[in-house]
Amino acid sequence: MKRINVVGMGPGAWDKMTIEAAKALEESDTIIGYTVYVDLLRDHLADKEFLTTPMTKEVDRCRMAFEEAEKGKNVSLVCSGDAGVYGMSGLMYQIGEDYPQVELNIIPGVTAALGGAAILGAPLIHDFCLISLSDLLTPIEKIQKRLEAAGEADFVVVLYNPSSRKRADYLQKACDILLRYRDPSTVCGIVENIGREGETKKVLTLRELRDTPVNMFTTVFIGNSQTKEIQNNMVTPRGYRDV
């Protein structure tokens, strides 16, 4: 049986990958990924064949992995963060129906919610949800409904893809929905370039977040009604009978 590793490389820095992920890449002949992420690996894996495709060519990238595996190569497909969180592992199973002789080995990694949380403090100690604000593949009404639900049920919320050129005001709209349920002073946090050059963090209120410019490298955290600021860190307590 041929096998493809689908590897979550974590936030970007080599050390933030799991040992298992690093071993899989070191044992590969061919490493396939989006150009920007593959470039972060080259220095550590000088002797490998690297194949890249641009950001929007996910289906091509998956097919490329299966085609290379069929040639008998040991192939790893890499994603930033975790391949299973808004990542490529789903597409790989779907496209894999055309390649029944190839098995998938999914290697999990630290997704931006976890990497960002560690930088901000401890925002995810209680129930939380992840919502992507990208409406490229999801109707905007469904995204809004999820923000409503998250607001109403007092989930900590992590937003992926909070902005892009075409969606400049999406974070503002998301905050407006949450402000219907949550106090404007709710503790929030933003992190940029997690585990990479130019890493920044900021703890701020929901009201301030609403008018803060973000970009596609920002991960946004919105606290629940219990989340506190402790020495410039964002901390959600475990529950009602706490310390």
Next chain:
Amino acid sequence: MKRINVVGMGPGAWDKMTIEAAKALEESDTIIGYTVYVDLLRDHLADKEFLTTPMTKEVDRCRMAFEEAEKGKNVSLVCSGDAGVYGMSGLMYQIGEDYPQVELNIIPGVTAALGGAAILGAPLIHDFCLISLSDLLTPIEKIQKRLEAAGEADFVVVLYNPSSRKRADYLQKACDILLRYRDPSTVCGIVENIGREGETKKVLTLRELRDTPVNMFTTVFIGNSQTKEIQNNMVTPRGYRDV
């Protein structure tokens, strides 16, 4: 400035830890944790001082870490999964207010949602939420409200702590709430002992899940309305304009 590493060790196997986490443990004098998890590390870190406390003694464990750091030791506090997801990093910041001269270095890891997803296939490719069914620190009404919200807004749901001796029917009750919003044939999955001896997975329907016995080592995944079974894997597509 003294510093404590708060380390997420991932699912349990050494290789499933990040390189950064392994380095932090290797450079530590003293490693503190819950007995069961610390025992998984001993073979790899023979020369370290290990301090353990039982499961319910989290506050003692945190204070122990600060006391050891104050003695000048290089201390790591370990948690299974990610220390920031229902983990100890929140308590460490809260208790840390009494120890302003000690800095915390949070090292993220692969939480059970990510580790379990990789075993089941690709259930978390779209918006999801994590809910703990433990009502030890959270009123049961709040947990139920979050299940309602997750059901209504079509989130993929990951359940932590789905059962214990005192809460034998909690998973059944959670499924009953979700069954109000989701078809009984909704694709679900359970994983036990992720990354450890005795690892098992099962893909099943929401109706079947309702009557499946689980325990404190089980992580439960409930698909959204789009989640499919592909060759016995649980796969959530990216969105409405898919492959």
